[in-house]
Amino acid sequence: MHVFRDRKSLLMLFGLPIVQIVLFGFALTNEIKNSKIAVLDYSKDNVTRAITHEIEASRYFEIAINATNKNEIEETFKKNKIKSAIIFPSDFENKLYHLHKARVQIIADASDPNTATTLVNYLTSIIQNYWKEKISTAAVPLQIIPEVRMLYNPELKSAQNFVPGVIALVLMLVCVMMTSISIVREKELGTMEVLLVSPFKPILVILSKAVPYLALSLVNLIVILVLSVYALGLPINGSIVLLFAVSMLYIITALSLGLLISTSTASQQTAMLLSLMGMLLPTILFAGFMFPIENMPLPLKIFSNVVPAKWFYIIVKSIMIKGLGIESIWKETLILLVMTLLLLILSLKKFKVRLA
Amino acid sequence: MRTIFFLLRKEFKQIFRNRALLPLIFVAPILQLLILPLAANYEVKNINLAVVDHDKSPYSQKLISKIMASGYFKLSGYYEGYDVAFHQIEKDEADLILEIPDHFERNIVKENTEKIFLAVNAINGTKANLGGAYLIQVLADFNSQIRMEWKQQSRFNEAPTIEVMHSNWYNPMMNFRYFMVPGILAVLVTMIGSYMTALNIVKEKEIGTIEQINVTPIRKHHFILGKLIPFWVLGIFVFSFGLFVVSFLVYGIIPQGNLFLLYGFLAVYLVGILGFGLLISTYCDTQQQAMSVSFFFVMIFMLMSGLFTPIDSMPSWAKAISQLSPVTYFIEVMRMIVLKGSSFADIKYHFVAIVGFSVLLMGWAILNYRKTM
Amino acid sequence: MRETVISTNQLTKQFGDFIATNKITFEVYKGEIFGFLGANGAGKTTAMRMLCGLSKPSSGHATVAGFDVNTQPEEIKKNIGYMSQKFSLYEDLTITENIEFFGGIYGLTNKQIAEKSKDLIERLGLVKAKDQLVGSLPLGWKQKLSFSIAILHQPKVVFLDEPTGGVDPVTRRQFWDMLYQATENGITVFVTTHYMDEAEYCNRVSIMVDGKIEALDSPDGLKKQFNANSMDEVFYQLARSAKRSDN
Numbered sequence: 002m003h004v005f006r007d008r009k010s011l012l013m014l015f016g017l018p019i020v021q022i023v024l025f026g027f028a029l030t031n032e033i034k035n036s037k038i039a040v041l042d043y044s045k046d047n048v049t050r051a052i053t054h055e056i057e058a059s060r061y062f063e064i065a066i067n068a069t070n071k072n073e074i075e076e077t078f079k080k081n082k083i084k085s086a087i088i089f090p091s092d093f094e095n096k097l098y099h100l101h102k103a104r105v106q107i108i109a110d111a112s113d114p115n116t117a118t119t120l121v122n123y124l125t126s127i128i129q130n131y132w133k134e135k136i137s138t139a140a141v142p143l144q145i146i147p148e149v150r151m152l153y154n155p156e157l158k159s160a161q162n163f164v165p166g167v168i169a170l171v172l173m174l175v176c177v178m179m180t181s182i183s184i185v186r187e188k189e190l191g192t193m194e195v196l197l198v199s200p201f202k203p204i205l206v207i208l209s210k211a212v213p214y215l216a217l218s219l220v221n222l223i224v225i226l227v228l229s230v231y232a233l234g235l236p237i238n239g240s241i242v243l244l245f246a247v248s249m250l251y252i253i254t255a256l257s258l259g260l261l262i263s264t265s266t267a268s269q270q271t272a273m274l275l276s277l278m279g280m281l282l283p284t285i286l287f288a289g290f291m292f293p294i295e296n297m298p299l300p301l302k303i304f305s306n307v308v309p310a311k312w313f314y315i316i317v318k319s320i321m322i323k324g325l326g327i328e329s330i331w332k333e334t335l336i337l338l339v340m341t342l343l344l345l346i347l348s349l350k351k352f353k354v355r356l357a
Numbered sequence: 358m359r360t361i362f363f364l365l366r367k368e369f370k371q372i373f374r375n376r377a378l379l380p381l382i383f384v385a386p387i388l389q390l391l392i393l394p395l396a397a398n399y400e401v402k403n404i405n406l407a408v409v410d411h412d413k414s415p416y417s418q419k420l421i422s423k424i425m426a427s428g429y430f431k432l433s434g435y436y437e438g439y440d441v442a443f444h445q446i447e448k449d450e451a452d453l454i455l456e457i458p459d460h461f462e463r464n465i466v467k468e469n470t471e472k473i474f475l476a477v478n479a480i481n482g483t484k485a486n487l488g489g490a491y492l493i494q495v496l497a498d499f500n501s502q503i504r505m506e507w508k509q510q511s512r513f514n515e516a517p518t519i520e521v522m523h524s525n526w527y528n529p530m531m532n533f534r535y536f537m538v539p540g541i542l543a544v545l546v547t548m549i550g551s552y553m554t555a556l557n558i559v560k561e562k563e564i565g566t567i568e569q570i571n572v573t574p575i576r577k578h579h580f581i582l583g584k585l586i587p588f589w590v591l592g593i594f595v596f597s598f599g600l601f602v603v604s605f606l607v608y609g610i611i612p613q614g615n616l617f618l619l620y621g622f623l624a625v626y627l628v629g630i631l632g633f634g635l636l637i638s639t640y641c642d643t644q645q646q647a648m649s650v651s652f653f654f655v656m657i658f659m660l661m662s663g664l665f666t667p668i669d670s671m672p673s674w675a676k677a678i679s680q681l682s683p684v685t686y687f688i689e690v691m692r693m694i695v696l697k698g699s700s701f702a703d704i705k706y707h708f709v710a711i712v713g714f715s716v717l718l719m720g721w722a723i724l725n726y727r728k729t730m
Numbered sequence: 731m732r733e734t735v736i737s738t739n740q741l742t743k744q745f746g747d748f749i750a751t752n753k754i755t756f757e758v759y760k761g762e763i764f765g766f767l768g769a770n771g772a773g774k775t776t777a778m779r780m781l782c783g784l785s786k787p788s789s790g791h792a793t794v795a796g797f798d799v800n801t802q803p804e805e806i807k808k809n810i811g812y813m814s815q816k817f818s819l820y821e822d823l824t825i826t827e828n829i830e831f832f833g834g835i836y837g838l839t840n841k842q843i844a845e846k847s848k849d850l851i852e853r854l855g856l857v858k859a860k861d862q863l864v865g866s867l868p869l870g871w872k873q874k875l876s877f878s879i880a881i882l883h884q885p886k887v888v889f890l891d892e893p894t895g896g897v898d899p900v901t902r903r904q905f906w907d908m909l910y911q912a913t914e915n916g917i918t919v920f921v922t923t924h925y926m927d928e929a930e931y932c933n934r935v936s937i938m939v940d941g942k943i944e945a946l947d948s949p950d951g952l953k954k955q956f957n958a959n960s961m962d963e964v965f966y967q968l969a970r971s972a973k974r975s976d977n
Contacts, residue, residue, distance in 0.1 A: 003649065020657070020667065024657070024660055024661070024662075024675075027672055027675065028459070028660075028671050028672065028675035029660060029665070029666045029671070030482075030666060030670050030671070031482060031483040031486075031666055031667070031670060032482065032670050033667075033669075033670060034669070034670055035669065036669055037521070037669070045678055076703075078526065078527075078697065079693065079697050079698070079700070080699070080700040080703045081689060081693055081697075081699075081701045081703075084669070097517050097519065098517060099516040101518065102517065102518055102519075103517075103519055104519075104521075104522055105519060105520070105521055105522070106522045106523070107521060107522070107523040107524070108523070108524050108525065108526055109523060109524075109525050110526060110527060110697075111525035111526060111527055111528035111529065111531055112527045112528050112535065112536055112692055112696040112697065113536050113667065114400065114525075114528060114531040114535075114536060115399050115400070115483065115487065115533075116667055117525055117528075117531070118401075118487060118531070119486060119487060119490070119706050120492075121523045122487075122490040122494070122524075124521070124522075124523075125494075125521045125523075126493075128519055128521055129497075129519070130522070132518070132519050136517065142502055143465050143466070143469060143504050143507060144465075144469065144470040144471070144499065144500065145465065145470075145471055145472075145473055145496055145499070145500045146470060146471070146472050146473070146656075147472075147473050147474075147475055147492075147493050147496050148472050148473065148474050148475065149475045149476075149477065149489055149493070150474075150475065150476045150477070151477050151479035151485055151489075152446065152476055152477060152478050153479055153480050154476065154479035154480050155483060157479055157482035157485060157486055158482060159482050159483075159666075161479070161480045161481075161482070162480050162481045162482060239363075248567045256598065272659070273645055273648055273649070274648070277648070277649075277652055281656075282389075286393070286396045286397070287396070289377060291397070291665065292396050292397045292398065292399065293398070293401075293481075293484070295400065295403050296398040296399075296400055296403065297395060297396050297398065298395055300396060301392070301396055315449065318480060319447075322480055323447055323480075325447055329447060329448065350633070359834065359837070360834070360835050360837075362834070363831055363834030363835050364835070366831075367820070367823065367827070367831045370822075370823060370827060371822050371823065374822050374823075374863075375822065470925035533783075541871070547939065564816065564817075564818075564821070565814055565816030565817070565818050566818050566819070566820060568784070568812075568814050568816070568818060569812065569814065569818035569819075570835075571784055572782045572783070572784060572807055572810065572889075573807060573832070573835050573836060574804060574807045574808045574835070574836065574837070575835050576804075
C-alpha cells in the first residue's frame with residue numbers, strides 16, 4: 002500500500018474534494034444578495050421615498066449612492082460600484098394620482114445578462130407589490146394570483162445543483178489521476194516489468210492496482226457525502242444503498258479510464274496532464290451542473306453523451322435530491338455499465354499488446 | 358545586457374522547438390476560447406413547461422399560447438393531472454408545471470380573482486428563479502390584457518398604475534458571450550503565464566541544467582529576466598490573438614474602452630502572474646509537483662474570480678479570498694474596459710491593487726529564488 | 731613551489747546536526763589532475779559545491795583561482811568550469827547552439843565563439859552532427875561535448891563530478907585523454923570518480939570518509955602508505971571504516 006506513504010498524493014486525494022465541496026457549496030452561488038443599486042430621485046415625494054425604502058429593506062439590494070444626475074449614474078456603473086440603478090422622474094406622485102400613470106426607469110448592468118434580468122425582476126416585483134398593497138386589492142379588478150411552489154429546493158440554494166456535480170467531478174478526477182499515475186510510475190521505475198515477469202496474470206496485476214484505489218475512492222465518497230449532509234444540509238432522499246452501488250459502478254468507470262490512459266502514456270507527466278486537463282474540462286463543461294447542456298450547440302450536445310459524469314450527475318441528483326429509485330435511473334446506469342465494459346476491454350487489449 | 362540576449366535567444370529557440378508546449382500555448386487557448394463560450398451559456402431559455410389545464414376555456418388557451426409566444430418556454434406536453442406532470446419533472450423532461458384550475462375563466466370574471474398554480478423544479482436555483490419570474494411576467498401581461506378588454510366595456514374605474522420601464526446597458530442584446538469571452542481570455546492568459554513559467558523553470562531544475570547555469574557568471578536577476586521576458590511576450594501575444602482574432606472576428610466583441618489602458622493593465626498583471634509562476638517553481642522540485650500546485654491554485658482562482666458566479670453573492674469569507682486573487686481584478690477590469698469602456702479613473706483602485714500584487718508576488722519570488730537556487 | 735589554484739582551510743558545511751564536510755584542508759596545484767574520492771555520502775559533492783560558489787561554507791576558508799569562496803563567489807564563477815554528474819547541456823538545442831549559448835554567457839565575443847565552436851566541433855569529429863539536437867547524441871558524445879563546453883572559456887580550474895558514469899571503457903579512455911590535453915593547456919582538473927582505475931590516472935588523490943579527508947597523496951604514495959597493490963585496496967581499507975552512506 003504505497004498509496005498511503007505518499008503524503009502529497011493523499012493530500013490531493015482528500016484535500017481536493019473537501020476544498021471543492023466547500024467552494025461549490027458555500028462560495029459559488031448565483032443567488033442575489035445585497036446587490037448595489039443607485040437611486041436617482043427627481044421627485045422626492047412620498048411614493049418615491051416609500052419605494053426607495055422598500056428597496057433598501059429587501060435583502061436583495063443595498064443602496065450604494067443617491068445620485069443627483071444621470072451622469073453620476075453612468076460614472077458609477079463604469080467604476081463597477083453598482084449593478085443597477087432606479088430613476089424616478091419629477092412629479093412622480095402627482096402624475097401617478099392625476100394621470101393615473103407614472104413611469105419609473107430601471108437600468109441594469111447587462112454585461113452580466115442573468116444577473117441583470119434577475120435584478121430587473123426583483124425591482125419590478127418590489128415596486129408592484131408595494132403599490133398593490135397601497136391601493137387596496139379591491140381596486141384592482143380581475144386578478145390572477147400566481148401561487149409558486151419551488152420543488153426540491155425551496156430556498157433556491159446552489160448547493161442542490163452543484164454538489165451532485167462536484168461528487169461526479171471529484172470522483173472522476175481522483176480515480177483517473179491516481180490509477181493512471183501509479184501505473185505509469187511503475188512503468189517509469191521499471192517495477193512493472195518485475196511484476197509482469199512474475200507468475201501473476203496481467204489481469205491480477207491490474208486488479209491489485211485497482212482495488213486499493215476503489216477502497217480509497219469509497220472513503221472519499223463517504224467524506225463528501227458526510228460533508229454535504231452535515232455541512233451543507235443537503236438531503237439524501239433516496240436509498241443510500243442504491244447511491245453507493247451506483248457510485249461504485251461510476252468509480253469503476255473512472256478507474257478503467259485511468260487504466261486506459263496509463264496504457265497509452267509513457268511518462269507520469271503526460272499521464273497527469275491527460276487526467277487533469279483532459280478530464281477536468283470536459284467533466285466541468287459537459288456534466289451539466291455548471292452549464293446547461295440544453296443551451297449548447299448540437300455537436301457539443303452530442304459530445305456530452307460520452308462524458309460519464311453527465312450520466313452519473315443525473316443519477317446522483319435523482320437519488321439524493323429527488324429521492325427516486327432504480328426504476329427511474331436504470332437507463333443511465335445501463336449506459337455507465339456499457340461504458341465501463343468498453344473501457345475495460347479496450348485497456349486490457351492495449352495492455353496485452355504492449356506485453357506481446 | 359549581452360547575457361540577457363543570449364538567454365532570450367536560447368529560451369525562444371527552446372519554446373518554439375517544444376512540440377508538447379507549443380500546442381499548449383497556441384492551440385489550447387484558441388480551442389478554449391471557441392468552445393467555452395459556446396458551452397458556458399447560462400442564458401435561461403428553452404424552459405420545458407408541462408401544462409395541466411383543468412379549465413380548457415378560451416382564456417386558458419389564450420394564456421398558454423401567450424406563454425409559448427414569449428420565446429422562453431418549450432411545451433413538454435399537456436397532462437391530465439398534477440401527478441402525471443410531476444412525473445415529467447422527476448424524469449427531467451419538464452422544468453416547470455403550470456396548473457390552471459377548473460373554472461379559471463368563470464372565476465376571474467365572477468369572483469374578480471383567481472389563483473393559478475406554478476411548480477418549479479428548483480434544483481437549479483438560477484433556472485428556477487428566472488423561469489418562474491418569466492412566467493409571472495407573462496401572467497401579469499396577460500392579466501392586464503384581459504383587464505383592458507373589460508375596461509373597454511367600462512365596467513371599472515381606472516386605477517393608477519406604476520409602469521416599470523427597464524433598459525439593459527452595455528449589452529442590450531443580453532448576449533451571454535459578451536460576458537464570458539473577456540473573462541475566459543483573462544483566465545487563459547493567467548494559466549499560460551503561471552503554468553508555463555513554473556514548468557519551464559522546474560524543468561531546468563529537474564534535468565540539472567540550472568546547476569550548470571548557477572556555476573556560470575550569469576547573475577540571478579539576469580537569469581530570471583531571461584526566463585520571464587519570453588513568457589511576458591508570449592502572454593501579450595496570446596492575449597492579442599484572443600482579443601482581435603477570436604473575440605472580435607468570431608464573436609464580434611468590439612472593445613469599448615481604451616486599448617492602451619487595457620494593455621497597460623495586462624502588462625502589469627502579467628508581471629504578477631509570471632512572479633506567481635516563478636514562486637511556484639522555487640517551492641517545487643519536479644514538474645509534476647509544479648503542475649499539481651499550479652493546477653490547484655488556478656482552479657481556486659478561476660472559481661473564485663467571478664468568472665462564472667457573481668462575487669457579490671459570495672459569503673464574506675469567500676469575498677475576502679476572491680479579493681486576494683489578482684485574477685479577480687483582471688477579469689473585472691477586462692469586463693469594465695471591453696464592455697463598458699471604463700477609463701483609467703474608473704479602474705484606478707484596481708490598478709493600484711494589481712501593482713501591489715505584482716510587486717509582492719515578484720518580490721517574494723525573487724527573494725525565494727535567491728535563497729533556494 | 732608550484733602555484734596553488736585551490737586551497738582550503740578547515741572548510742566545513744553543516745546541515746542541521748549533520749556535518750556533511752568536516753574541517754577539510756588541502757591544496758590543489760596548477761595543471762594537475764586532482765582526484766577527489768570517497769564513498770557515496772562521504773561529502774564529496776558538498777565540498778565541490780562550496781568550491782564552485784554554489785553553497786556557502788558553514789565555517790572555514792577556501793580560495794579558488796585566487797578568490798575567496800565566502801566573499802567572491804561571482805568572481806570564482808568566471809574562472810571555473812563545471813560539469814555535473816547529471817548531463818547538463820540543453821538537450822533541445824543543437825550542438826552549435828549550446829556552444830554559442832555557453833560561450834555567450836561566459837562573455838566570449840562573437841568572433842571567439844565562432845572560432846572556438848568550429849575548432850571544437852572539428853576536434854570532436856562532430857561536423858556532420860553540428861545541427862543535431864544534443865538530446866539525440868549517444869551518452870559518450872554528450873559527455874565529451876559537455877567537458878569541451880565546460881572549458882570553452884579557458885577556466886583556471888574545471889570541476890568534474892563523476893563525469894564518466896555509465897560510459898563504456900573505450901570512451902572513458904578517450905575522455906581521460908581529453909583531461910590530459912586540458913592540463914597541458916594549463917587548466918587544473920578537479921575530478922570525483924568511483925572508478926579506481928581512473929584514480930590511478932590522477933596526479934594526486936584524496937580520499938574522503940565520513941566528511942573528513944583521511945588520505946591525500948599520489949596514487950603510488952598511497953599504495954605504499956597502505957601497503958596495497960592497487961588503489962582499489964587502498965579505497966577498500968579506508969571505506970570499510972565508514973559509518974555513513976547515503977543508501
